[in-house]
Amino acid sequence: VHLNPRVAIVPALSVLLLGAWALQARQGTQRPPRDQVPRFTQDGALIRPEGWEAWVMVGASTGLSYNDPPPPSATSAPQGPGMFHNVYMQPWAYRELVRTGAFPEGTMFVLAFYEPSRKATPARAGFFEGEQDPGIEIHLKKAGVDSTGWGFYGFGDSTRTAARIPSVASCYSCHAREAAHDQVFTQFYPPLRARLGRSAP
Amino acid sequence: VHLNPRVAIVPALSVLLLGAWALQARQGTQRPPRDQVPRFTQDGALIRPEGWEAWVMVGASTGLSYNDPPPPSATSAPQGPGMFHNVYMQPWAYRELVRTGAFPEGTMFVLAFYEPSRKATPARAGFFEGEQDPGIEIHLKKAGVDSTGWGFYGFGDSTRTAARIPSVASCYSCHAREAAHDQVFTQFYPPLRARLGRSAP
Numbered sequence: 535v536h537l538n539p540r541v542a543i544v545p546a547l548s549v550l551l552l553g554a555w556a557l558q559a560r561q562g563t564q565r566p567p568r569d570q571v572p573r574f575t576q577d578g579a580l581i582r583p584e585g586w587e588a589w590v591m592v593g594a595s596t597g598l599s600y601n602d603p604p605p606p607s608a609t610s611a612p613q614g615p616g617m618f619h620n621v622y623m624q625p626w627a628y629r630e631l632v633r634t635g636a637f638p639e640g641t642m643f644v645l646a647f648y649e650p651s652r653k654a655t656p657a658r659a660g661f662f663e664g665e666q667d668p669g670i671e672i673h674l675k676k677a678g679v680d681s682t683g684w685g686f687y688g689f690g691d692s693t694r695t696a697a698r699i700p701s702v703a704s705c706y707s708c709h710a711r712e713a714a715h716d717q718v719f720t721q722f723y724p725p726l727r728a729r730l731g732r733s734a735p
Numbered sequence: 736v737h738l739n740p741r742v743a744i745v746p747a748l749s750v751l752l753l754g755a756w757a758l759q760a761r762q763g764t765q766r767p768p769r770d771q772v773p774r775f776t777q778d779g780a781l782i783r784p785e786g787w788e789a790w791v792m793v794g795a796s797t798g799l800s801y802n803d804p805p806p807p808s809a810t811s812a813p814q815g816p817g818m819f820h821n822v823y824m825q826p827w828a829y830r831e832l833v834r835t836g837a838f839p840e841g842t843m844f845v846l847a848f849y850e851p852s853r854k855a856t857p858a859r860a861g862f863f864e865g866e867q868d869p870g871i872e873i874h875l876k877k878a879g880v881d882s883t884g885w886g887f888y889g890f891g892d893s894t895r896t897a898a899r900i901p902s903v904a905s906c907y908s909c910h911a912r913e914a915a916h917d918q919v920f921t922q923f924y925p926p927l928r929a930r931l932g933r934s935a936p
Contacts (some may be wrong), residue, residue, distance in 0.1 A: 587926040588829055591792030594819060597861030615816045616861055618795060625826075627790055648925060659800030660817055662923040722863040724849060725788040 566626035572640050572674055579695040580672060580687045586644040589622040593723035596650065596661070618648040618663045621723065632729055639718055642675040668692065673709075674717070682710050684717045736763075767827035771840050773875055780896040781873060781888045787845040790823040796822065797851065797862070819849040819864045822924065833930055838917055842876040874919070875902035881910050885918045 573581040592692040596622075597616025622630065651664030668691040678702045679685035687696040697704040715730055771790075774782040798817025851904040852865030869892040880886035881902045900906065915922040916931055923930040 588791045588826060590789045591795075591821070591823075593864050594792075594795035594821060595861055595863035596797055596816060598863065615797060620792070620795060622792075625789060660796055662796035662799065663794050663925050666925050666929075724864050724867050728867075 552715060566624060566640060570626045571626040572642055572676070575695050579697045580674060580685075582670075582689050582694050582696070583642065583644070583672075586622050586642075586670075586725070587646075589644065590625050590628040590725070591620055591622050592628075592643075592726055593621050595619045595722065601685065614652075615648040615658065615661055617667070618650060618661075620646050620648065620663075622646065630726075635730070637675050637718065639675055641675040645671040645673070672696070675717075682706060682717050684709070695732060753931065767825060767841060771825040771827045773843055773877070776896050780898045781875060781886075783871075783890050783895050783897070784843065784845070785872075787823050787843075787871075788847075790845065791826050791829040791926070792821055792823050793829075793844075793927050794822050796820045796923065815851040815853075816862055818868070819851060819862075820848065821847050821864075823847065829926075832927070836931070838876050838919065840876055840878060844919065846872040846874070854882040873897070876918075881907060883907060883918050885910070 562693055569585055570582075572583070575581060593670060598619055622644045624642055627638055630636075630638040631641075647667035647669065648663035649665045649667070650661040652661060670689050672687040674685050674687065674691070676685055677683055679698055684706075686699040686703065686705045688699060689696050707718045708717070713719050715726070718726070720726040720730055770784075770786055773784070776782060797819055797881045799820055823845045825843055828839055831837075832842075848868035848870065849864035850866045850868070851862040853862060871890050873888040873890070875886050875888065876884060877886055878884055880899055885907075887900040887904065887906045889900060890897050910920070911922040914920050916927070919927070921927040921931055
């Protein structure tokens with residue numbers, strides 16, 4: 535078969551498109567999008583993720599103590615309910631949990647803190663999430679970082695990277711002892727409780 | 736140019752792939768995924784969306800009154816902080832808001848309710864989200880349903896569809912009067928406040 539060069543380019547384009555198509559389809563079911571992949575410095579510190587506020591929020595709480603929460607600021611409501619804590623995980627990891635019942639390697643939980651604020655208007659009782667504390671904490675599933683298979687990382691106000699919190703910290707032993715599912719406090723997270731078939735304590 | 740039939744199929748495949756590719760690329764930037772599109776019955780009732788628990792959670796609150804919240808059940812903690820309210824929006828609509836500064840037509844906010852539960856163990860102060868109330872409320876941006884351009888819908892425990900709440904209801908006038916951005920209480924939602932350049936009241 536003799537091919538015109540302008541025709542020969544079509545099979546080449548087709549192969550390229552097919553490859554990209556297959557890659558994207560595979561990413562949709564198994565591999566995380568690039569912005570949901572944990573990234574590390576050369577010496578193993580975790581790089582602060584971006585965009586987690588749009589990840590899957592698995593549970594909010596008020597006034598709970600978790601792991602060295604930041605001190606309440608001067609803008610806290612007096613005698614309020616304590617800080618709001620929201621916990622987020624990657625949408626990819628959530629889909630994988632739903633699909634397989636297990637947290638995939640690379641799962642990250644982001645713990646974020648918000649001042650309790652009183653609703654100014656319309657004037658009613660209750661509290662909503664005010665200023666976000668700039669610090670976040672992360673719980674990362676990564677084989678080998680600790681005997682539990684998970685590591686904790688704390689990011690200060692403007693910290694771009696965080697070394698892993700050493701395994702002697704109480705967060706490791708507390709999660710190992712109290713977590714309902716693979717080091718994670720799923721007992722406090724409604725959508726994870728629902729998926730894993732557990733009820734609230 | 737004479738083409739072998741086996742070669743002729745390649746351009747056809749290429750066109751198909753290119754079309755599907757372009758469609759998907761367009762969906763990624765502009766059009767919502769199918770499971771984020773509001774769907775209606777023939778008589779205009781909203782069909783209850785699925786999977787909203789994995790949408791973008793824009794704000795949690797405790798003890799706020801919004802629009803006919805369900806009565807607290809017997810499992811409520813006595814003298815607790817009141818129900819947790821979480822508000823979710825479609826990831827597609829969130830991306831569009833970030834990109835354009837406006838809520839796209841078809842934006843839905845889902846208001847969900849959770850009982851306040853005390854952390855049983857590890858024993859500490861505070862409350863987390865316990866049982867989810869099966870009812871949800873939805874605020875939908877849809878031209879023509881009301882003079883504000885938005886409609887409210889209430890779904891009971893097992894309700895699959897909901898007619899729009901009539902425009903005389905107080906939710907419409909309250910949102911028109913108090914909302915910081917296009918009928919939405921963005922003043923209470925940290926990531927939307929951040930995107931729209933407003934601070935907490």
